Amino acid sequence: MATQDTAGSIALPVPKRRLPRQDKYAPYFFVSPFYILFTIFFLFPTLFALVLGFLKWNSMGTPEWFALRNYERLFGDEIFWQSVGNTAFYCAASLFIVVPLALLEAMALNAKQLRFRTFWRAIYFAPIVTSAVAISLVFRMLYNKDYGLLNQFIVALGGLPVDWLGNQGVAKIAVMGIVVWRWTGLLSVYFLAGLQSISEELYEAAAIDGANGWQRFRNVTLPSLRPVVLFVSVIVLIGSLQIFDDPQILFGSNTPGGPANAGLSIVQYLYGRGIGQLLYGYASAVGLFLFVVIFVLSLVQFRVFRGFEND
Amino acid sequence: MVTSLTARRINTFLLNFVVAVGGIIVAAPLVWMVSASFKPLNEIYAYPPTIIPDNFTTANYNRLFNDWPFWSWYGNSLIVAVLLTIAVLFLTSLAGFGFAKYRFKGSNILFVLLLGSTMIPFQLVLVPLFIFMSQLKWTNSYWCLIVPFMAPAVGIFLMRQFLLSIPSELIEAARIDGASEFGIYWRVILPLARPALAAQAVLTFLGAWNSFLWPLSVLHSQASMTLPVGMSGMMGGVTAGSEPPIGAAMAAATLVTIPVVIIFISVQKQYIAGLTAASVKQ
Numbered sequence: 001m002a003t004q005d006t007a008g009s010i011a012l013p014v015p016k017r018r019l020p021r022q023d024k025y026a027p028y029f030f031v032s033p034f035y036i037l038f039t040i041f042f043l044f045p046t047l048f049a050l051v052l053g054f055l056k057w058n059s060m061g062t063p064e065w066f067a068l069r070n071y072e073r074l075f076g077d078e079i080f081w082q083s084v085g086n087t088a089f090y091c092a093a094s095l096f097i098v099v100p101l102a103l104l105e106a107m108a109l110n111a112k113q114l115r116f117r118t119f120w121r122a123i124y125f126a127p128i129v130t131s132a133v134a135i136s137l138v139f140r141m142l143y144n145k146d147y148g149l150l151n152q153f154i155v156a157l158g159g160l161p162v163d164w165l166g167n168q169g170v171a172k173i174a175v176m177g178i179v180v181w182r183w184t185g186l187l188s189v190y191f192l193a194g195l196q197s198i199s200e201e202l203y204e205a206a207a208i209d210g211a212n213g214w215q216r217f218r219n220v221t222l223p224s225l226r227p228v229v230l231f232v233s234v235i236v237l238i239g240s241l242q243i244f245d246d247p248q249i250l251f252g253s254n255t256p257g258g259p260a261n262a263g264l265s266i267v268q269y270l271y272g273r274g275i276g277q278l279l280y281g282y283a284s285a286v287g288l289f290l291f292v293v294i295f296v297l298s299l300v301q302f303r304v305f306r307g308f309e310n311d
Numbered sequence: 312m313v314t315s316l317t318a319r320r321i322n323t324f325l326l327n328f329v330v331a332v333g334g335i336i337v338a339a340p341l342v343w344m345v346s347a348s349f350k351p352l353n354e355i356y357a358y359p360p361t362i363i364p365d366n367f368t369t370a371n372y373n374r375l376f377n378d379w380p381f382w383s384w385y386g387n388s389l390i391v392a393v394l395l396t397i398a399v400l401f402l403t404s405l406a407g408f409g410f411a412k413y414r415f416k417g418s419n420i421l422f423v424l425l426l427g428s429t430m431i432p433f434q435l436v437l438v439p440l441f442i443f444m445s446q447l448k449w450t451n452s453y454w455c456l457i458v459p460f461m462a463p464a465v466g467i468f469l470m471r472q473f474l475l476s477i478p479s480e481l482i483e484a485a486r487i488d489g490a491s492e493f494g495i496y497w498r499v500i501l502p503l504a505r506p507a508l509a510a511q512a513v514l515t516f517l518g519a520w521n522s523f524l525w526p527l528s529v530l531h532s533q534a535s536m537t538l539p540v541g542m543s544g545m546m547g548g549v550t551a552g553s554e555p556p557i558g559a560a561m562a563a564a565t566l567v568t569i570p571v572v573i574i575f576i577s578v579q580k581q582y583i584a585g586l587t588a589a590s591v592k593q
Contacts, residue, residue: 129575
């Protein structure tokens with residue numbers, strides 16, 4: 001230590017104290033675990049997946065070159081396209097049902113006139129932490145054709161019982177029931193944070209200008225929430241694209257895709273081919289398809305993130 | 312004006328009414344689940360449904376503990392979630408510190424790489440990672456649920472955002488006092504990062520606790536299963552003719568869900584802070 005030399009010599013001028021420099025290598029050590037783990041467990045498997053997509057490899061057999069035939073088969077498989085259609089349905093329904101509902105929920109939970117606000121927030125946010133598997137088991141019972149609570153209500157109100165899990169027409173709606181239950185609370189957390197960051201003065205100014213409730217919502221709330229709406233939309237789209245737990249449990253292990261695969265999602269299709277049937281090469285082609293779709297969406301999300309940083 | 316006052320009262324009433332109805336709908340499946348777990352099968356099916364069971368029974372819980380290795384699933388879930396949380400807290404705060412408080416060659420490129428890595432969906436690596444784990448003979452073990460997920464990019468990003476707000480003078484002062492770089496992390500940064508660590512801990516624990524797709528892919532022996540994987544098989548493997556284990560499944564779902572919901576209500580603030588920190592920068 002340079003500073004200790006001056007201890008005994010009073011006459012000498014005290015040398016300027018220099019800040020000790022940061023260690024050159026420390027930051028590399030600090031950030032390295034991520035890159036090591038990422039390379040071994042994600043980057044390497046990703047590259048491997050790209051190669052796998054061109055191979056015919058079914059667990060026990062030796063891999064053989066398959067060129068584009070995995071992709072030809074995949075794009076020629078009706079069930080695959082069915083799973084793509086179903087997943088698109090989940091995405092669209094989430095976007096147009098869950099996002100507006102979450103905004104309404106956040107506004108209601110943010111209102112000063114609401115009594116027991118903390119209590120209601122706890123109730124409405126409880127689904128966020130609930131295990132998807134557990135709640136899907138519960139919904140499976142509630143949807144039961146003969147004894148389920150939902151049909152009992154419908155019959156009590158004079159309607160006809162619906163075969164929620166066995167009818168091709170309503171299977172997707174049954175899945176959406178869980179999705180709405182699970183996702184609305186999560187998204188409204190983001191909206192609530194957004195609402196709370198809107199300055200009170202904007203509303204006061206609008207009120208002085210004589211704006212009514214709807215006009216205040218239209219001209220103050222919505223424009224201020226624009227980045228949050230974007231962020232939430234991307235989150236819910238990527239989440240719906242990856243939907244797996246809910247339909248898998250709801251329809252059970254015998255027919256995980258529901259009646260005639262009417263509820264089968266892309267990830268369920270991937271899981272069934274890759275882990276269920278051990279068609280490694282084929283399933284990797286499905287994974288790559290999903291990756292391309294999510295990659296495009298993630299680029300949008302990245303821009304949204306950057307937008308936040310620049311604000 | 313009297314009319315606008317009445318209008319406001321009606322609005323307030325409507326708001327409270329709608330929130331209450333919605334709240335009941337949201338709570339209903341959870342209430343039904345807990346209630347059904349204490350009912351015999353015929354009462355589970357009965358209409359109108361009872362909230363407090365008429366024929367209160369713990370038979371469902373006894374059946375759950377006798378017919379399925381429920382407590383080993385619980386132990387597995389708990390061990391994995393706790394070990395993963397500890398590892399994630401350590402590695403994300405360390406890396407977040409590195410990115411927030413050091414200038415070093417290549418840090419920008421490394422950081423962009425970190426953000427870019429979040430674009431790889433887990434489903435893309437599901438199959439190759441599964442093959443890799445089989446080769447390592449890591450399937451049916453805790454390792455494959457913990458090691459790959461110990462340094463999540465989003466968590467590092469969250470930590471960096473938080474640590475940027477810690478004044479650099481504190482770090483320089485510690486350095487003048489002769490602290491090592493790791494000593495600075497351990498004695499200065501970690502204590503200051505407590506709020507961010509708390510949020511990270513809750514997020515990580517819950518993520519691990521509720522995780523399903525990956526554990527389902529790599530855990531095949533009953534003894535190695537986590538709760539969601541074990542529960543998912545409960546409705547399938549029952550011999551024909553015996554009573555469907557609806558009550559037992561609801562008992563399992565109750566024991567998985569209710570402790571977590573109670574913990575959540577008590578740490579709601581940290582959890583929500585964690586969720587929003589990663590998204591809405593204010």
